[in-house]
Amino acid sequence: MKNTSPTSDSLRNVPDDNGHFGPYGGRFVAETLMPLVLEVEKAYNASKDDPEFQKELDYYLKYYVGRPSPLYYAPRMTEKFGGAKIYLKREELNHTGAHKINHCMGQILLAKRMGKTRIIAETGAGQHGVATATVAALFNLPCTVFMGELDIERQRPNVFRMRLLGAEVRAVKTGSRSLKDAMNAALQDWVSNVDNTFYIIGTVGGPHPYPAMVRDYQSIIGREVREQLMEAEGRMPDSLVACVGGGSNAMGLFHEFLDEPTVNIHAVEAAGHGLLTGMHAAALTGGRAGILHGMRSYFLQNEDGQIQEAHSISAGLDYPGVGPEHAWLHDNGRVSYVSITDNEAMEAFQLCCKLEGIIPALEPSHALAYVAKIAPTLPKDHLMVVNLSGRGDKDIFTVADRLGVTI
Amino acid sequence: MNNPINRLEARFAALKAAGRKAFIPFATAGYPNLDIFPQLLAGLPKAGADIIEIGMPFSDPMADGPAIQTANIQAFKAGITVPKILDFVRGFRKTDNETPIVLMGYYNPIYSYGVMRFLDDAKKAGVDAFIIPDLPPEEDAEFRIPADSRDLFVTRLVTPTTDENRLPTVLKDAKGFLYCVSITGITGAAEANASKLTDLIGRIRQQSDLPIAIGFGVNTPEQARTIGQEADGVIVGSAIMNRIASHIDTNGNIGAGLVDDVLSFVTNISRGAHGG
Incomplete structure (x- = not known):
């Protein structure tokens, strides 16, 4: 790959150390989650400098994902x-x-590196849920996917796929019963199971470092x-x-x-x-x-x-x-x-x-x-x-x- | 009309002098509706409230369990808004200028209202402090620092995940009181375990002289009594919301005896918290 490292006036050197993209981003989470979010950030930064981690990720992206x-x-x-x-x-x-497997592979390798033993995720269309259930099966980690009740109705094939892959699909019945509510439910679960659980977020959103981390795995x-x-x-x-x-x-x-x-x-x-x-x-x-x-x-x-x-x-x-x-x-x-x-x-x-x-x-x-x-x-x-x-x-x-x- | 010092500091000082624990009931603004809520609010001091925590409803209350979520939804149906919440505080202050009021809410409605405008309006209405669960110390510049310059306190949350490395960050610049979250989870999800709290409270006491109030998972007078012995104050929320809900039928009709029953329920818990 061609080396395109960012320059000082680059649009590619964001976020800053606190996860800010200009005024956006940051870490607006409950205090219960702060130590975890900081732990994920620390582990992610360390993994970036670890050639072994990159090598393992490259291996799975090539031979398992098909890149x-x-x-x-x-x-x-x-x-x-x-x-x-x-x-x-x-x-x-x-x-x-779908592209979702790219960031799921990165995140589950990070979860393993951090010694986490349980995976949670939110999903809307079910593509991120399927990709998360897939990597969880691959690495033999129990997985719970939160999905809005409305999305469960309109994405039935993916719900069945997740179950075949051994994941528990938990229906979220609050609010609009779609992706936003699934993310609320996943965050609530994470707050309640902070010790053993890694939250694999399915988009370039959430608290720092997720937006940068998911972007990096997708780039x-x-x-x-x-x-x-x-x-x-x-x-x-x-x-x-x-x-x-x-x-x-x-x-x-x-x-x-x-x-x-x-x-x-x-x-x-x-x-x-x-x-x-x-x-x-x-x-x-x-x-x-x-x-x-x-x-x-x-x-x-x-x-x-x-x-x-x-x-x-x-x-x-x-x-x-x-x-x-x-x-x-x-x-x-x-x-x-x-x-x-x-x-x-x-x-x-x-x-x-x-x-x-x-x-x-x-x-x-x-x-x-x-x-x-x-x-x-x-x-x-x-x-x-x-x-x-x-x-x-x-x-x-x-x-x-x-x-x-x-x- | 404003007190020279923050009502919260004055109240905790008075409680300490009297050797009493603070009982802090929580009520969601606008629940069960806009007429009954101010009656409940006005009745809380007599029911034993030393400090009142008012919940500002949010569409996506990520740290809250079913009881408070239900209360939020009902309050929205009743038409609650941020300006109306400040109106309730203003109304309360007409007859009570002593009982501290703490607003608990997620950041977005405040951000949407405008932080400086909100702080000025809240100060004028008679608010003393805030609990904003999605604003950790890392985001202090957003809200805590401008609040502090108006002598409004932003209460820090200490949780079971707040380890030795984290605790100094949380305690730095803390004012008023510390909100000790008794469980890792959402509000109302589980009962607080007093023995597990002892260690956490002990660690806090080594590093801070601020009063400690315990919330999340206090449901009965007995729990309030046990927890109260551990700390300087007890916060009770979901149990009160559930009591209100028990007066609302499946069609949304509100029973006539709600205010009296809820206030007597609160009185009972407050006796527990006060060691009675």
Whole structure:
């Protein structure tokens, strides 16, 4: 891999020692959790300097996850849109079918290193839950996954996968019964089981060091893209597109290129029924700064500071917040944050199936829908890389329901 | 109308002089509704409250168990907001300028209101201190330091996970009293174990002269008595919320005898806390 170490005016030398990305991030957790959060940070920092840890991680990423994932030129999609040359980063081909396994592998090796004997996680779409259950099975650690009752209904295949993998899936019945509430429940469990438990967080969110740690484990996506596109085209991409819920797949793709001024970066939030309806999950486009789940970032909230429910057809984007690094990249303008509705994502989902023979997850279908908007306006020599962060098998019930089909 | 020194310091000094423990009931603002809550609040001093902790409802109360979560949801249905909570304090102060009031709430509604504006308004309304569970000492610059400059205290939490390395960080700059969390878990989840507390309290006493109040898992007069012997004060929350809930039927109708029964329940626990 090419060495791209950050410089002093780099956008890649955040967060600071207290986990701040500009004004965002931090460690807004109960005192009970503070010693644990500090312990995770210490162990994570030590692991970064340990060649043995890196070697073990590299081994599992190659032989178990199946990395590197291909960077695939999508000829029919490119032809259809008639503009930019579109490449798909095939994260959906990873073991378990999404990018989530990248940070799960890193975190479980860290948990082992710390001597933890029990794993917990939250999940929305179930992809992070499946990936966590998978690595927990691999390393023979008991695993409890917290999942909103609503998400359990709409992501049944993943619930069954987790159970097959030996994980306990605990239904969360409070609040909006989706990802935010699953994260509350996981944090409550962690507070109650501080001695033996490692919390594998599924996005670039939560208290420091999680946003930085998950980003670092995901940034292999962008490093591979740089190398693979260099091999295919002899140069860097002109633009990157990824969907953002909490923002792990997007940070994974973007981080490598933040200091490359010629690379335009687009992050796509879920507009649900439309931003004007208030029924959406676009924290950056439609929310404001606040504090939840251990971090300062952007959140959907009412005028009294109460967190509001998010709405998206995609369970993985159905979260009223976003990772703090995204909040910072939003404010400093390095990344442009846009949004795509449920209907637009549904169209792109179907288009991708028919044009490329790939059933994408509903999450990256939001990214594909934005590609459909901008690719036609760009020249044919414009190189665009889209993170195809997950496969859509898990979504077929939702899609069939939306199309009025019984399966 | 404001006392020259913080009501909290004055109250703890008076209790110490009298050899009494502090009984600190907790009530969620706006629960069970906006009419009954101020009646409960006004009745608490007579029911034995030395200090009152008012819960500020939040949509995502991560450190709280089912009893307080339920109270939050009900309070939102009743229309509770941050300005209305400060109105309740203002109303209470019309007849009671002695009993200290501690607001317990998560940071986001305060941050959303505006920290400086909130501190000024809370001070004017008659608040004395805050407990903000999601603001550890690492985030002091956010709230504790500007609060301190207005003679408003931010209560530090000491927990069973606060080890020798951590304790000095927590005790540094602490004022008013220390909130000793008796269990690792959420509020109301388990009963506090007095013997396990002895060690923690002993460690705190070696490094701090501040009064220690114990919360999380105190449900009965007997527990309040046992715990009270260990510390300088006892905080009771979930048990009171559960008592209020017992007067609300499945359709949300509130029974007529709620205020009297809850206050007599509080009186009983306060007797335990006061060693009676």
